[in-house]
Amino acid sequence: MGLTSRGVPVTSAITVQGNTFASAFRDLEIVVRIVxxxxxxxxxxxxxxxxxxxDVLFILGYLFLGTAAPECLDSADTDDTSRIEITDALAIFEFLFFGNAVPSTPGPFECGRDPTEDEIPCEAFSSS
Structure with missing residues (x-):
C-alpha cells in the first residue's frame, strides 16, 4: 500500500549528501540526527x-604560526564567509580601533547562534 494523491501514486526521491535515490524501497527506516x-x-x-x-592575534597565530585552532572555528569567521582568513583579523581590528562594521550575527556583544549554514563548525564555546 503506497501513498496516493487524487488516485495517482505519489513518487518521491531521497537526497543524502548530494546523492539522489529513487524511493523504490519496500521498507525504509530514516534516522534524522539534529546537530x-x-x-x-x-x-x-x-x-x-x-x-x-x-582575538586579532589569536587568529593571526592560527593562520600563520600554526598555533592552536579556535575551539569554535565559527567565532573566528568575523565576516561569516565560511572561511577563516586574514580579513577576519583585520575586520576585528578595524571594528575595535576605527569603529568599522560590527562583526556578523550573532555579533561580538552577546552569545547567539549562527543564522547561516556553513561548513565551519562550532563544536564548543566555553565563554558565555
Whole structure:
C-alpha cells in the first residue's frame, strides 16, 4: 500500500549528501540526527568572553604560526564567509580601533547562534 494523491501514486526521491535515490524501497527506516551547535560570540576567537586585540592575534597565530585552532572555528569567521582568513583579523581590528562594521550575527556583544549554514563548525564555546 503506497501513498496516493487524487488516485495517482505519489513518487518521491531521497537526497543524502548530494546523492539522489529513487524511493523504490519496500521498507525504509530514516534516522534524522539534529546537530545543535552551541551559541558563540562572533570574533571572540580565543573564547575569553570579550572581543579585543587578543582575538586579532589569536587568529593571526592560527593562520600563520600554526598555533592552536579556535575551539569554535565559527567565532573566528568575523565576516561569516565560511572561511577563516586574514580579513577576519583585520575586520576585528578595524571594528575595535576605527569603529568599522560590527562583526556578523550573532555579533561580538552577546552569545547567539549562527543564522547561516556553513561548513565551519562550532563544536564548543566555553565563554558565555
Amino acid at each position: 545543535d551547535f552551541p551559541p558563540f560570540r562572533r570574533s571572540d576567537a580565543n573564547s575569553d568572553g570579550k572581543v579585543d586585540i587578543s
